[in-house]
Amino acid sequence: MTLQHPHAELSAYIDGALVPAAKAAVDGHLAACALCRAHVAQLRGTATLLQALPDPVPSRRLVPRLAGPAWLAPLRTVMTLASGTAVFLFIASSLVSNISFLAGGSATSAQKAGRDAAANVQAPTAAGPASSSTSAPPPAVSPNAARALGPTASPSLSPGGAAESGAAAVDAAKRSDRSTAAPGAPGAGAPQETGRFASSEPQRSPVLNPWLWLALAVISGAIAIALQRRLRSSV
Amino acid sequence: MSAAPDSEIQHLIERARTGDTRAFEDLARREERALYRHALRIVGTTTDAEDVVQDALFSAWRSIASFQGLSFRAWLFRIATNRALDHLRARKRRPELPLDPPDDDDVTWAEPVAPGPDLPQLAGDQEALALVEEALGALPAEQRTAILLRDVEGFPYEEIAIITSVEIGTVKSRIHRGRLAVRNALIARGWRGPDG
Numbered sequence: 001m002t003l004q005h006p007h008a009e010l011s012a013y014i015d016g017a018l019v020p021a022a023k024a025a026v027d028g029h030l031a032a033c034a035l036c037r038a039h040v041a042q043l044r045g046t047a048t049l050l051q052a053l054p055d056p057v058p059s060r061r062l063v064p065r066l067a068g069p070a071w072l073a074p075l076r077t078v079m080t081l082a083s084g085t086a087v088f089l090f091i092a093s094s095l096v097s098n099i100s101f102l103a104g105g106s107a108t109s110a111q112k113a114g115r116d117a118a119a120n121v122q123a124p125t126a127a128g129p130a131s132s133s134t135s136a137p138p139p140a141v142s143p144n145a146a147r148a149l150g151p152t153a154s155p156s157l158s159p160g161g162a163a164e165s166g167a168a169a170v171d172a173a174k175r176s177d178r179s180t181a182a183p184g185a186p187g188a189g190a191p192q193e194t195g196r197f198a199s200s201e202p203q204r205s206p207v208l209n210p211w212l213w214l215a216l217a218v219i220s221g222a223i224a225i226a227l228q229r230r231l232r233s234s235v
Numbered sequence: 236m237s238a239a240p241d242s243e244i245q246h247l248i249e250r251a252r253t254g255d256t257r258a259f260e261d262l263a264r265r266e267e268r269a270l271y272r273h274a275l276r277i278v279g280t281t282t283d284a285e286d287v288v289q290d291a292l293f294s295a296w297r298s299i300a301s302f303q304g305l306s307f308r309a310w311l312f313r314i315a316t317n318r319a320l321d322h323l324r325a326r327k328r329r330p331e332l333p334l335d336p337p338d339d340d341d342v343t344w345a346e347p348v349a350p351g352p353d354l355p356q357l358a359g360d361q362e363a364l365a366l367v368e369e370a371l372g373a374l375p376a377e378q379r380t381a382i383l384l385r386d387v388e389g390f391p392y393e394e395i396a397i398i399t400s401v402e403i404g405t406v407k408s409r410i411h412r413g414r415l416a417v418r419n420a421l422i423a424r425g426w427r428g429p430d431g
Binding site for chain 2: 008010011012015017042043045046047049050051052053054055056057058059060061062063064065066
């Protein structure tokens with residue numbers, strides 16, 4: 001029998017937490033020491049009482065509500081995809097509108113040249129008062145028609161007459177400005193011609209408006225972020 | 236304690252680690268009550284215990300990606316225990332609330348002086364269990380935490396050492412001194428021990 005009581009080891013002994021050598025030493029002591037056997041029984045009884053303590057129930061749910069409603073996750077996915085698609089369409093429509101702007105710039109030059117040519121052709125034949133009249137402005141000829149008249153249809157547009165035609169073009173342009181600056185001008189021809197001219201401009205579809213797609217991308221992206229936050233941290 | 240097979244728990248953990256909130260909620264629900272009773276016996280009041288557990292579970296969710304090594308249950312208990320002890324420390328700074336008793340090394344063995352109730356009588360007696368609760372509440376927080384983790388939750392010494400971030404020798408000492416203090420409180424009320 002070991003004379004020294006292994007008090008500090010008794011709890012670990014009943015929990016089976018001693019290494020084999022220490023356990024054997026305590027076993028040897030307990031075989032001969034009634035006091036330590038009583039203490040072991042009391043410690044075991046205490047542990048049993050602790051295990052028998054009542055199980056309190058919380059008054060509310062303690063698990064955070066992380067998942068949220070079932071429709072949140074699919075909606076978040078749809079919004080994320082919508083945002084990505086809108087960004088793609090924003091880039092695509094930007095490119096398309098830039099390309100059409102550049103193409104439109106050269107087309108405008110061609111149209112202007114055509115208009116100048118048409119003015120040159122009509123100027124000699126038109127009556128004097130008619131040329132100063134705002135009711136029948138020669139430059140309001142349809143660019144398509146002017147293009148049809150073109151250099152080949154106008155014998156006066158020879159390279160040699162460039163200076164002359166340039167002066168006429170300035171004059172025609174001024175008259176054109178006057179005619180377009182007078183929307184209330186009398187005469188049925190002017191609105192009709194203007195209408196024809198306007199209808200010859202390319203009509204831009206709203207689908208090609210990049211700002212529309214950028215706005216959609218921002219809105220759907222913001223919704224997707226909000227839904228993601230709701231999904232992650234709803235408590 | 237969860238009775239689900241380990242493979243099911245493991246599957247839920249893997250899903251939770253990839254951001255599956257429902258899997259985490261499922262795991263957390265299995266431990267919700269155990270965490271609550273543990274936190275309640277550390278902090279002492281139901282409202283504080285509920286707040287501690289809710290904070291701990293939310294913190295666990297946010298750091299689920301870093302979970303590794305421990306059992307999931309021990310990991311949750313580690314977070315909840317730290318939260319509860321932090322809560323106690325914060326409360327200690329408020330002078331109107333009582334401080335924990337000092338962690339007394341000089342625990343002695345009180346001996347029964349007269350015949351009293353035996354263990355089955357005590358275990359079935361609500362008054363006796365209330366006495367155990369009272370003795371538990373009078374222990375230093377570290378000893379209380381150690382014997383709760385061992386005797387109520389059934390963790391092995393090695394996991395208790397990890398949960399409470401101390402050496403295993405310290406765990407052994409805390410459990411022993413805590414049990415001895417509860418035993419002495421019972422003896423002082425007339426308990427003669429389980430062997431009569």
